[in-house]
Amino acid sequence: MELGTGYLAFVLVAASLVLLMTPGLALFYGGMTRSKGVLNMMMMSFGAMAIIAPIYVLWGFSMSYSDTLGANASGSDIAMLFANPFHQFGLDGVQGALGEDGSGALITVGFQMTFAIITTALVSGAIADRVKYSAWLVFVPFWVTFSYFPLAHMVFGGGFLSGSEGGLADMLFSGDGGANTAPIDYAGGTAVHINAGVAGLVLALVIGKRIGFGTRPMRPHNLPLVMLGAGLLWFGWFGFNVGSWIPAEGLDDGTYWAGETGLVWVNTTVCAAAAILGWIVIEKIRDGKATSLGAASGVVAGLVAITPACGALSPVGSIILGLVTGALCALAVGLKYKFGFDDSLDVVGVHLVGGLVGTIAIGFLGTSTGLFYGGGIEQLVVQTAIALFAILWSGIITLVIALAIKVVIGWRVDEDDEENAIDSSEHGESGYDLAGAVGGRTGTVPTTEKDGI
Amino acid sequence: MELGTGYLAFVLVAASLVLLMTPGLALFYGGMTRSKGVLNMMMMSFGAMAIIAPIYVLWGFSMSYSDTLGANASGSDIAMLFANPFHQFGLDGVQGALGEDGSGALITVGFQMTFAIITTALVSGAIADRVKYSAWLVFVPFWVTFSYFPLAHMVFGGGFLSGSEGGLADMLFSGDGGANTAPIDYAGGTAVHINAGVAGLVLALVIGKRIGFGTRPMRPHNLPLVMLGAGLLWFGWFGFNVGSWIPAEGLDDGTYWAGETGLVWVNTTVCAAAAILGWIVIEKIRDGKATSLGAASGVVAGLVAITPACGALSPVGSIILGLVTGALCALAVGLKYKFGFDDSLDVVGVHLVGGLVGTIAIGFLGTSTGLFYGGGIEQLVVQTAIALFAILWSGIITLVIALAIKVVIGWRVDEDDEENAIDSSEHGESGYDLAGAVGGRTGTVPTTEKDGI
Amino acid sequence: MELGTGYLAFVLVAASLVLLMTPGLALFYGGMTRSKGVLNMMMMSFGAMAIIAPIYVLWGFSMSYSDTLGANASGSDIAMLFANPFHQFGLDGVQGALGEDGSGALITVGFQMTFAIITTALVSGAIADRVKYSAWLVFVPFWVTFSYFPLAHMVFGGGFLSGSEGGLADMLFSGDGGANTAPIDYAGGTAVHINAGVAGLVLALVIGKRIGFGTRPMRPHNLPLVMLGAGLLWFGWFGFNVGSWIPAEGLDDGTYWAGETGLVWVNTTVCAAAAILGWIVIEKIRDGKATSLGAASGVVAGLVAITPACGALSPVGSIILGLVTGALCALAVGLKYKFGFDDSLDVVGVHLVGGLVGTIAIGFLGTSTGLFYGGGIEQLVVQTAIALFAILWSGIITLVIALAIKVVIGWRVDEDDEENAIDSSEHGESGYDLAGAVGGRTGTVPTTEKDGI
Amino acid sequence: MKLVTAVIKPHKWEDVREALETFGVTGMTVSEVSGYGRQKGHTEVYRGAEYDIALVPKIRIEIVVDDGDADDIVGIVVKTAQTGRIGDGKVWVSGIETVVRVRTGDRDAAAI
């Protein structure tokens, strides 16, 4: 079977699905904050969309992929870390513009763009309810440029964390030119989840706790919204994982595509499902009750863990990964109270922990090279190495940006505004006005002198 | 035109769409309960996802399809009812795992898995606001195993309710080896909707009424959520119906696929639309007003009815089916007050009635064999027969499981907890905390001694 | 690469995506009204779905496309404006019904049907909270028949606003039979957005203001719902724009499809993103704060503007278009206060203004024929001409229908009902009943004598 | 004139309303409030963090009545709202100086 347009049609859909993940995340996160911060939380995601999509066209794609998809890089060392941002600036020379030979390169651009957006939006969960919107809008372009694009290049663009010559795996496990044990990261355990999780941790530390953290109630204000968000994320994740299939030499026909995408789809689903189980079982044991927030969190944790592993495990292996991840993340979300950092919506507990579990689990559960399937220790070492490198890279870059912003413009809103309502002080709005027939229990006449154009 | 990867790309999308239906259903149902039970309602759907996806990999697929997709069955009588659960246990031997010849078998597994999930989740609407979550989690695996998998095998897997030799239709209408009048059930009027509807009825009878049913107000707490759910269900249903196309001998090229999927898409849409009309017209006449709950219910009723019929009717026939179904279901939802059973969210009135109407209507409106198109009475008889058989099968199986659970662990939560709030007693949460700046009108400090890992 | 089934699979998905836009719009609009009108607002969208889908099968498709897709038209002048509604009444003779040669014609019918629905639903935003539901249900079929179907025929069906012989562009810029400068409207800047925007304006003028407009607070009651709606609209818009690709002679292979759809996808996304920026920058300057309603509105404004232009601009051009549109629409939504018409949810400010900007911008930014790319003035003139013609057509048709309804049945609900709650008076419902454990703070026993069937 | 204020369990509201209607009370003003008292709230758990929800939902009813009716009305509320379980609520009576019907300007007995 030829690969044909079916494969590209799916990637078009996949790009759309991943784009939907960011509004989905906005709901997932928004429902989890207090009602006075729901809009600010959602606006962080929408702000990431607003800024990153144009940036991706301008230099993001070039910086992540231009060497490999466009002309060849010089082969210099820096090219292992990121590609030339100016080489295909503004998508210059990327094929597929109107009237040109298509080849689907712009479909890939679209698909990859959505990854940059959602990864950055994920970070915002760590800093709910206390940050100047302007500071966030400054953080976004710097972080995506210096943390995400390079890691995407390293992992997906043939750079340092891929199996390429001169890469990390090559340093570890190939003697003189022999093939190395290629790192496995199907859809972004490292570049996406570990990256976002570490960034969340660093931001939470640099920015500090919400007023009243650990002493005042801060419970989710709208759990149906959280569950809706989890549902949309799950749906979108099929784009994320299944759409990440790439034709490799000799494995580029439609039959192979059908086999592998089917596997990825099933693995993605059963891992998320099993992670619900893992999470709520821990809750039942520890707290006495299975919660809906736990179920929604389990969905996301399972999806995070299967992200790097979805092409490397069997469906049964994916069930096991899901159970383990759900349970571990359910325990990990308590760490912030122990260590006293206010990772408000558990970016660390879900994305860093889930990303680590998924990335490293491949060393055990990978059907070709995992320990449990008779593989050696190499894959496990390689997986651990790329995870650690991603932690380091993201940690350092994020720290530098976060401190710079702290010094130059400051992160925190005014204390009074934080106490009162960040939605009102930062956005001049409030999320809900549900009072029956009052039509706003408050308020006077809109200033009709406002002139419009 | 070759069938190519386009067909499989659509099935991948379709599987994702049907997966989304379950969170969509959770919203549809959740919005319809009282606010104190919204999370419990949604958790029944999420619990179905958590349990059934892994089960489907372990024995569900094998039990539904292994004989036909894998090796041949023995041809024994029991094989008309269900396939061997252990034959492809854990998807063992299902082609498409990594590195194997793909053929898309795993895409099919994914697609079918989502049917098992949504069918089971549908049942939960009958028992809102009063059931132990643990009892539901026990019910799910037994019911899906003994009611859904067998019916799926019988209808879709070449078993007793398909056109196969030795099947029900064969018993009725084929003399000595001649071709029988094959039953028509495109995407699951019997296995899905009649099955879920009957199960809902049986559970409602076994479990009993909510405290205050018929005497206290129990109106939907969030109708925009209900309409959102209806919208997502409609969207997902395109996966459900259109994705159910299967290449048959001689009808397996891309041109035929394009023709039939287009027809199915259009029929699905117009039937749902017409059923809105049917429903709200009845409301206007009977109650004086067209309601949004009526419109949302009409959407679902129309989609239920077109499920078995979407490939067999003309678009104009589908409009007629929609009008009739919408009207009938609008009348049928009143039955529970008349007969005094508390089918809380009308699984019977919508899914059982809608499923019956759709399944039987094929005998009249089917363009090839329906009475109105000059066909004989055979199709009508066959359709009625499979509907009755599905009612019987589902009714008996559900009754046995429901009574066993009643005796062994009991279905109902404590009366006080039911009066107070099931979300709180079963899940330790409450759905909303919208109070402006209070950040929880209630509550004290989170117990920060909780230790995490 | 052959076009194959991948292209058609995408259109099937695209049709489903566009169908989802209408519930998405219902949320977007519903969240923006006061809470006492949320259901009425959503019901206008659902009513449009209920009525238009069947109509489209009956005469809509025939009236829009039958001449070009079916048999040839007579070539009469009226055929430039609309096709024969009875030629393919009930889809009679449209290929693709069961057992026929497919060719995907019914997939196209489905896709186009969703355009008719969403366009009509868009109009309802101008008349929130004050209109009899029956008046709306009467307006819908007349408007879609006389305003939308003809404009769709003119723009997409080879009629007066396409590049066809005897069309508007031909009148302007082709001398003796030479090729004219064909108008560019990829997915409906004129037929969809200008059309809906003008209709909204006319209705707002004919129907008059809400009681208290400009003097009483009328702020959005549920902004997370608005943002969810915007997210779903964005997602659905990929179907709208990308699915609008049509194979043209010589440009009908898969490679060309992949190139152009990739471009359309990227343009759609970056324009929406940039329009968020454009909108919130204006807000920041004018009001001091970037709002979530502004961001959500920016998304929609950007999507509106890129609708006609998505195939004609470069990605960088699309960013510019987005910035400009976002800013202009942010200013334009104030006009209604200045001129004193109550276009409640800014159909004019967003769809008319956005549609005009996008349609006309092609004259500047179009990479083949735009002024900034060395093209002449012709494209700009043609674009302006089709926009003006669409304004005229829609304006006149809408005015006639609106006045007729005003005279015959009247548009407005009773003043008391408007003050009190239109959801209650028109639909007998209220949107929310969130009160914790009360289960409805109000109400008595449901009338159980209601008889059902 | 007297003002009777009653704080009761939400699911008793319908019964109380009916009993008062039967007695002849034609109007009252109702609000949703939260009660704090012997009846303890419950515990909620969000990602492992426990919240002690101290307040329980209650319905608060205000009834302006003629001096002579106050005792009867208190009696009716107490009787109808009683379940005998902790948290049934309180009823209290205070004096008011005047009451006016906004629609007509009528005062006191004529106003209710």
Add this chain to the structure above:
Amino acid sequence: MKLVTAVIKPHKWEDVREALETFGVTGMTVSEVSGYGRQKGHTEVYRGAEYDIALVPKIRIEIVVDDGDADDIVGIVVKTAQTGRIGDGKVWVSGIETVVRVRTGDRDAAAI
């Protein structure tokens, strides 16, 4: 000191607030309540089941005032909130012993 409690129609709130402000009232406490009275509620229908919604939304205003202002304030509220249609609401006055401004501890006249 007196406490004036007014229950009025929601859409009259803005007018009442403005009138009171003009008179010189600098503070009040407002809540959303439901009223039960001569003004009947409406009927809702969900899947054919009718609900008789007995309560109608009202706004409840509490104003602590100097003894001498009470009558004027009652008059203003009655005048501004009046539409002449059933359901316009009630206003009642009761005596209070003392009022304290939390911020300063000031009492009575100085506290409002």
Add this chain to the structure above:
Amino acid sequence: MKLVTAVIKPHKWEDVREALETFGVTGMTVSEVSGYGRQKGHTEVYRGAEYDIALVPKIRIEIVVDDGDADDIVGIVVKTAQTGRIGDGKVWVSGIETVVRVRTGDRDAAAI
């Protein structure tokens, strides 16, 4: 018996509750209200239309107490709810004639 009514800032509710509990108050009734006063609201902007939100969220607490405790309780509330910033709220005291515990029918001192 006395009724102490306190209108305070929402984020002070927890502190006030604890202080009252320590003092020995075993019950109260709480509602979410909006305050209008010297503390001005804020401005919201929706698509360029400005809304002057005059009301700010407050918590209203009602406590029925023994005559002798009223002063102490007012003092505790004032002390705990004080931030010294405009908008801290008011506390007022009025006399009530009787209070009944619904569960038991107990009256007055025995009822609270």
